[in-house]
Amino acid sequence: VEIPLLNHLGWNQTPKNNFQVKMMIPDLESECAPINMIVNYSINGVQDMGGVDFKNMTTTDIMMYDFPNLEVAFTFYNWYARMHGFCSRKSKKKKNANKEDVRQEFVCYRQGFREDRFKDNKIRQREAKPITRCGCKAKCVVSVNRITQRWSIRSINDVHNHPAVKELFIGFLPGHRGMDDDDIIQMNHYKNSGIRTSQIFGTFANQVGGYENVTFSQKDMYNVVDKDRRSKGTDSRAALAYLRSLKSSDPAMYWKHTVDKEGRLQHLFWSDGRCQMDYNIFGDVLAFDATYKRNRYLCPIVIFSGVNHHNQTTVFASAIVANEIEETYVWLLECLLEAMKGKMPKSVITDGDLAMKNAIRKVFPDVHHRLCAWHLIRNATSNVKSNRFTHLFRKLMLCDYEIVDFERKWNDMVIECGVHDNNWVLDMYQKKEMWAAAHIRGKFFGGFRTTSRCEGLHSKMGKFVNYRNNLTEFLQHFNQCIEHLRYKELEADYLSMHGDRMVQTEFHLLETNASKVYTKNVFFLFRSIMRKSCAVKVVGCKQTASCFIYIVNKYCRSDCEWHVSYWPISMELKCSCLRMESIGIPCDHIICVMVYMNMVEIPSALVLDRWTKNAKDSVNYTSQGQSGGWDSMSVCRYKSLNHRCREINNLVCKNPEAYAETMELLNDIYGHVKSKYEVQPEDGKKIEGHGDRYLQNPLTAKTKGRVANVAGRAGNKRKQTQCGFCGITGHNKQTCGAFKKQKTFVDKSKTTDDDGHDDDDDDDDSGGGGDDDDDDDDYRG
Incomplete structure (x- = not known):
């Protein structure tokens, strides 16, 4: 038939x-x-x-x-x-x-x-x-x-x-729009990588040859994301469930949370095994600061960070808090101590927040607390309206003065700028042990002078998280940010371990030895100090019963003098500038003495292990502390399969015979794979703990700082626009009628100039600045 x-x-x-x-x-x-x-x-x-x-x-x-x-x-x-x-x-x-x-x-x-x-x-x-x-x-x-x-x-x-x-418009009809399971899986992979939803839509368009070929709209993507958020129930419980799931692959995973009287999540602290091991090695210096608008509830994010052996920022722990009062920071520091097995840092640097200061004094009573130099300069500019004061204050804060010289120069600055009755200046003098280099010399801070590393970390984190993320999404995306930092550290390990550095100074043997000991970034810092050592010289030596004391002067500056002590038995060198104790790298004065003594290797007493290539040799990173984030190998396999399938699509979609043959083969493969590898869900498996079954989402936090709308602040009104030409409020210079008339007159006069030259001169803009009577003798190296 x-x-x-x-x-x-x-x-x-x-x-x-x-x-x-x-x-x-x-x-x-x-x-x-x-x-x-x-x-x-x-x-x-x-x-x-x-x-x-x-x-x-x-x-x-x-x-x-x-x-x-x-x-x-x-x-x-x-x-x-x-x-x-x-x-x-x-x-x-x-x-x-x-x-x-x-x-x-x-x-x-x-x-x-x-x-x-x-x-x-x-x-x-x-x-x-x-x-x-x-x-x-x-x-x-x-x-x-x-x-x-x-x-x-x-x-x-x-x-x-x-x-x-x-x-042309058929794809916009609601019945022909929508994301299938494969699209959702691919979108989630992109989201886990920190790519935002709007950028993901552009990626889909690039894959199918244009936006008009995408079978769903950007709004459909947001709807799927929102539906997924609602399906997970209470956000707080889902966030704790996510942290609990990480513990299956990271036994050292630590987290702790508190709830308020209404059963809402209040504070959440967490630190994985890798963070704890990093703290065990690099936890001598701790910096922490709060960042805002990184989640849906506007809860501040507190990140505890330090510096690793590549002079890179490393994260020790993180927390989401409902407020920034003293009790909150006390709880956070106690959690940090508990997670790190009771190990305290040597030094802490913050932005000067009073609640942080009091909490550090209670939990870390013996650590050196330093205030951020950048915040101090900003506060100096806002509290004392004098560029001269800001300049002098900055030098007093950063230069290695002796205490006697610091006191003298402070009094001279107060008299010169007339700030003897300024409350902020008086308060800063009372806190001089927390910011002046003259008072904190010899205390190890690992090169930290500001919390700019925290600010830089916040900037990097902004590429992965934003204020639309709920708690679970924030934790997932923040984990991706940490993974990115660890990848950069791994990359720096490779660059430090492979290859030999080119010698660029006259001290070939000493420089070569330093390149084999220090990591790449620290070696570059050491080499810059070696170059500076050429500007100083040994002018004398004194011998005592146990050591030699070398006198080092700056070139053509006999008034700039340092004393370098050398103990031959222990091969130990110490300089009066105390930079070795502050940074952990020999100063230019010590290097000058080493060259004077014809040393070809850096004595072991001067090598701080935390800056060397072997800083992590004492810790096994492969057996524990691995992050329990998203499965990168699974993503790679998915991408490989997806790429091959796209190639098949391009080959057979326009050929009916090829399509029928390929579809038959794919059906056979699908049936085989599904019957052999499909994983059945476990019945009765719960992800919630006994104590967080009724845990509720946190309230939107009221963070510190000014209100976003400046005009809405109590007692303040928006400043009216004032013209820079006539001085009348209500308009600016570009819309000023008087300015336009004068400009028209000047243009006409220029066109009638016989010589065709502009007679305007710049005598008033000579740029002469104030007299600066501070010479190089204010610096000690």
């Missing part, structure tokens, strides 16, 4: 197993009897729809298909609708006595009318959507066969009372 309808539908070959042709011939007794034949074309999934010619399909043709379930039937009809300029949606449904679906109506998206209560609503927060429903009667009815349990089209009305949508 010939079936010409197959050719009409675009099938030019014998149907495969997934496309069945069923013929029912009830009467074959008489040769002259007519053959009554009913042909059903079975569609078992999306893979069978690629060879159907929907564009030329009629209503008679579409009724000859059957489907395994309701979803496949709806997808089939929606593909038909796409090729005919409309989209469909599900409408009335009928169930049997067993509550099973037996009948379903698919209607045109413009079926029905908008209810009057929505049209007459005068109180709206946003513009109403355009009315698209016009009472279209087009519909398709499908029902299930009780014997075969397959769905088939029972009736169809393909008459519309509206024009068809142009092919």
